[in-house]
Each structure stands twice: as structure tokens, then as C-alpha cells.
């Protein structure tokens with residue numbers, strides 16, 4: 001799971017967090033496309049990662065602001081697990097990856113960029129896929145790239161609600 005932890009990303013993420021507060025809690029306020037929110041269920045949110053490891057890198061989080069996975073109420077965890085399952089299916093249908101990395105970093109020392117709001121990462125993979133670092137080196141490229149991904153994926157995630 002080395003792909004899910006890269007210290008050099010933390011500078012970008014720390015800056016973003018200072019500017020926005022908790023991205024998962026803020027995801028349902030304002031323009032969903034601007035916030036890269038693919039949608040919500042009753043208890044979960046699905047977003048594109050603004051600092052992707054790979055095209056189509058998603059995050060699935062509970063709507064409750066908590067870092068405590070074992071303490072998550074069972075019904076909310078069931079919703080989270082079902083949302084993760086369906087998100088994998090939709091991402092598979094949308095971008096046809098050859099594999100996925102799915103993982104969760106609990107705690108800043110484990111590499112969590114947003115340590116106080118737990119979230120699953122889903123990273124689609126292709127054999128021989130290139131490291132995304134060259135793309136990230138030119139940060140000006142990212143917003144357009146992300147919005148194109150958002151528009152493409154949003155169509156595959158129609159089962160999610162957009163809005164509060």
C-alpha cells in the first residue's frame with residue numbers, strides 16, 4: 001500500500017486544509033463540481049481527490065465528522081461499506097481499470113492527509129500506469145484535469161444525491 005502514503009504530498013494537503021477546513025464536512029456546501037463532490041448517500045459522501053495518485057482517485061467518507069472507525073454507529077458503517085462497494089462498481093464501469101488500490105489511513109502518522117475525518121481511498125490502477133508525480137509537478141494542469149474527470153465520473157455516479 002506504499003502508493004497510499006507519500007510525505008511530499010503533505011505540503012499541498014496542509015495548505016489546502018488551512019484554506020478549507022474539513023473537506024468532507026464542507027463538501028455538501030456550495031457548488032458540488034467545484035468541491036469535486038460526486039454525491040452523497042444518507043450517511044456517506046463520495047469525492048474526487050484533489051491531489052490524486054491516479055486519474056479517478058476517489059474518496060468515500062462518512063458524513064459524520066469522526067476519525068473513529070470502530071466507534072462509527074453500525075448503520076452508518078453499513079452505509080459507508082455499501083457506498084464503497086457501489087463506488088468501486090461505478091468506477092470500474094466508468095474507467096475500466098485493471099485493478100484498484102483501496103485503503104484507509106487512520107491517523108496522521110499513518111499518512112492520513114485529513115486525519116480527523118476518516119475516509120476510504122479508491123485508486124484505479126492499470127498495468128504500467130505512470131506515476132502521477134510529473135502531472136502534479138505542474139500544478140496548473142490539475143484543475144482542468146480534475147474537472148474533466150469529475151464530469152466523466154459524475155455520469156456514472158447518478159445513484160448518489162447531489163446537494164445536502
Ligand SMILES: [Zn+2]
Nearest residue numbers: 022025065117
Ligand atoms: Zn469532517
